[in-house]
Every structure is written in structure tokens, then in C-alpha cells.
Amino acid sequence: MLALRLARRAHVLVQVRRLLVAAASAGTGFLLLCAFGYALAHPGASPGAALRLAWCAVPLAATVHLAVAVARADPATRPRPGLSAVGLGPGRLMVFSVLTTALSCALGSAAALLLFLHLRGDLPGTPPRNSLADALAAGLPLPLPATVTLLAVVPLAASVAGALSLRPREDARRDAPTGPGAGPAGGPGAEPGAEPGTPGAGTAAGNRRVGKPRAATGRQGALPADTGTHAVPAPSGLPWGIAVVAAGLTTETYAARDPRGARLDLPGDLVAGTAGVLAGWALTALGLALAGPALTHLCGRLLQAARPGVLRLLSGRGLQEEAGRIGRPLGVVCAVASGAYAIARVYAEAHDAPPAFGPLSVLGALVVAGCALATLLTAAVEARGDRADTTAALLRIGAPATLLRSAALLRAGALVLVLAPLTWLVAELAALPLLR
């Protein structure tokens, strides 16, 4: 009950984020139910049904990604000194966060079920005409256990992922001067010494900077030469990302040259590709997502290169610092964008018309794209909350607010400038084998 009370009293933006999770969960749940309905209506066509179910993995992954990001950015589930004192430490708050996530996902699943039943005509009232007839299995009885199992997939997956991501970890403890949970940003009312760095305060939520062990930081003289200069190690995903993108493109090209492989229907009325082509495509997207943090770090590095002034220094270093947090969702957004672009190219080439997909494909695409974007925004909000202390300190020494805003804009601009051409390039390369 306490979890519910804490959840109910949250800020409007937090509630909006939870609503987004619920909406994504509803979309994914509906897609799962439609795959199930197709299987019910076509008992003989099990490969097709399995394929439809398998395609639901993409929106499912996107929804779980969003749910985890929202849980991490949720201020209610961040350890707070007052609650820690009464025994609601990071562990207990993790349970709260899991409950909140499960609740919002379950609400979404229930909405999906209601919509599905309504479209099938099982609920009182006339069902609207729709083009989903073969995915609804209207008229056939709906087996309860299977429905419940399918609808429980999203809440369960999101809760487990959230719990894994928020579990209290010793190494996440920060001995930094800017404890994220330490008081209201050192406000005027904060008395000195009132910020004792509550054990694990604000670290279970956030802070993936595991970094190097800080064993030798006690004595100044004993510091290795490098530890201090690069406290946050650069993300090492760039070689991996490039390798995976290259492997994906190669696989795709080879598979496209040999069209005798097993054919898999793409969702929507899209050209069928072989399994190899699709695997290559997926590898390309994965590579972009893997390279995200390192690319973000690189952007920051470029921004603050060559005798930076205060604006470039703050924005570049901030980007480097937040590369781990921002980079991953950014990579996912790039992957989704590149996939969407490639699909549109292929479709336009094959049909000589602007893309027009079925309602389920559109729903899936919306869920995936919306989740990727919402995750990126949530990660940005989380990073902002984590840096509130630094921002307050900067404002205290008289940094103009416009400077901080321009730094944020500069950061966003640099990211777009570097990542948009890259995404376009990867998308063009990915679409190339399918266009021939």
C-alpha cells in the first residue's frame, strides 16, 4: 500500500511517464493478443503464427527498455535519507519500483485485453468494423490461460528487468563530493554537514559508472598517474559496434545474393526477405545500439577539443560524463530510425508508392519508435536530475542560466550533427542489398 501511496503522490511528469509505460504495454499486449488470435483462427498455419509472435519480441523489448528507464528515473523510488532511516533502503525501494512498474504494465495489458475483446465483439455493444478480422479470431472461444500468460509477459519482463537494473549494488556507491541524494541541491536551508552521503543514496537509481576501482585514492601520492585524469572511463563499445554493423551488412549482402534461403515474411505487405537478410539487418541495428555510448562520448570529446571556452568545456565534458546513460537509448533511437528509413526505402522501391502498412504493423512501429524516443527523453531527465547538484553549484558561483541552456542545446546539436548522417549512412547501406 505504501508503494501505491508513494506512486500516487508523484509529480505530473512522473505520472505521464508511467502512463507512457502503460500505453506501450497496452500496444505490445494488443500485438501479442493479435498474434494469438491469428493462431486461433488459422490452426494449420503454425509457422506464420510463430513468426507473428516472434515479431512481437521487438515491441516487447522496446517496452521493457522504456519501463526500466522510467523506473530508474522515478524520484519516488530513489533512496531518500528520511526513508532510509526508517528502514526503507534501496532494497525495499527496489521492490516499490518493481510494484509500480508491474502495476502500470498490468494496467496497459488490461486495456489491451479490453480493446481486443471489444473488437472481437465479446463485450456488449457493437464492435466497430475493422480490417483485423483474421487476427481477432472472432466467434472462436478465447482460452483463458493462454490469454493470461500472454498478457503477463510484459509486466513480468518489465518488473524483472527493472529489479535487475535497480538492485542495490555495493560498487555503485559513490564517494563523490556531489552525492545525488544529498539534500535539496544544497539549498539555502541546508545546514552544513547535513549531507552525510547516506549509504547508497540515489545510487541504486542511476549511476552505471562502475568504473575503475578506487582503491588507491586515499593518499594523494599513491595515485596512479591516470586514475584522476579519467575518472569516468570512455565507453568501449565503438570497436564492437563497428564490428557488429560490418558483420550485419556483410551477412545481409551475402544472403541477398543467394535468394534460395528460407523466406520470412516481414510484417506489413513488405518484400519477403530471407532469414539471413533479416539477421543481417538485426545485427546492423544492434551494432548501432552498441556503438551509441562510445559515439556520444566521441561527440563530447570533439566538442571540448582544441582550447575550449567555458561553453564548449561544460557541454563537451557533460556529454562525456553522461555518455553511458544517454548513449545507449540514443543508439537504440538511431537503430530504430535507421531501420525505419531502410524499410521505407525498400517499400518505396518495391511498390513505387509511399509506404502503407496494415494497422498492426503501424501499431508495432509506433510502439517501437515511441518507446525508443520516450526512453531517450527519460534518460535525459534522469541525467538532469542527477546533475542537479552541479547545476545548483554552478548557479551559486554566478553562471548565467542562459549559459547552461546553451550548453544543453550545443550538446543536442552536436549529437544530431554526428549521429544523423551516420544513421542515414547505415540505413542506406542496409537497404542497398534489398534494392537489387
Place this chain on the structure above:
Amino acid sequence: MVAPPDNDVLWARALHFQHNGSPALTGVSLGVRDGEILAVTGPRGSGKTTLLSCLSGLLPAQSGEIWFNSKPMHTMRPMRRERLRRERFGWIDPVPHLVPELTVWENAALPLMLRGTGRRAARTTAREWLERLDIGDCARKRPRGLPAAARQRVAIARALAAAPTVLFADEPTASLHRADRAHVLRTLTTAARSHGITVVLATTEPETATLADRSVALLDGRCVQTVHLPPAAESEGRAACSLSV
């Protein structure tokens, strides 16, 4: 409006401030002379931090007047107060709030760079101050890797490097051990005296106040000269501990 005395760099009259209804300052008046080190003493919760915030323009006084160099601060717009803070004031927190992603010298040079000083000049000045405060050898490290005392010294170097007119130090030694405490305070006061910087130093400890030229005692949001607490009753005829719950 009464113009303040000429030799006061900061002058406050009848300051009132409430944090969400709970009174923090109830009619504080004081003047800070040019180049002096003024200690604001008082127990925790007596309104020292609020007073310093009001004097430095971080918080707008809800009633009362603040004059800086014969200019009224209580009527200034937030943007002007912000500029004043950037160009004339320095601030030291009880715990050093450094920017974690910048190196030590960049942190120290930040106020100078915010004022528009060139990178090279700011760097030279910052490194000089870091050398003076005995932390020149970690100028290229990140603050996260430093011990607390060194971080606090970086914060002091940051405040001093910009050569402010008035330096507000809000319990600068609160989180340090005694040895570091003495060192940090001595460095701060010596640097301020040799560079003619006015310092307003909030502290809870009487021995810190001895380093100052003058001290003002705060109690429950008021300036007090002498504290009149009820005299301790004779212990005879009274139980040593008569607490009943």
C-alpha cells in the same frame, strides 16, 4: 532610505527571511567593512547560511535592505544579482560542490572563464592559486579522485582565483578533520588579507572566530551581543535526571 556608511562594502538593515513560513532571519542588521574578515558565529539553525545567502544575493531578502558599495541590492533584478555574484562575489560551500567532469584546474578557473577571461590567462591564474594552496600537483586530476580536504582546497582556490570583492565562506571547514581545518582556515585568511579580499565567514566554532577581525553572533535569526540564557539552577534538591515519558 538611509544611505549606508561609506566604509562599509556590505551593509544590511533589518533583514527578514522565512523558509516556507519558518522564520530564519528576524531583523538582522550588520555592516561589513572593506577588507575585513567578519565571522558570523552561532549554533546550527541560527540563520548563518540564510544570512550569507541574502547578503550574496542568492536569496532575495523578504524585507529589509542590503547595500553593496552604496548600491541597493534588495531592489536589483535576479539577472543583475547573478552578474554581481559572478563578478564581485565568491562563495565557498561547507562541502565542496565541484563540477565532477572538469579537471581541478578547470574547476578553479571556471569563475574566471565565466567572466570572459581567456583560457590561457584563466589557467595561469588558477594554477598559481592551486600552487599556493599546495594542490598544484593534482591540477590535471578530476576532483572525484581527491581526498575531501584537497577538494575543499580546490573550492577555496576557485573562490579566490577570481579575486572577488567579497568572499562568502559558509562553514568552509565543516567537513574536515582538525588538522586540515586549521590549515584550510589559515590559508584562506592569509590569502584574503594579502589580497585585500573581504571575507564573511560563517562558523559554529569560537576558535575559528578568533582568526577574524570582528565577529557577529547570531541566535535564532537575530544578532546578539551577549546571550542571556537563564542561569543554571543549583543542583541541590533536584534529581539529576527527572525525565519521565
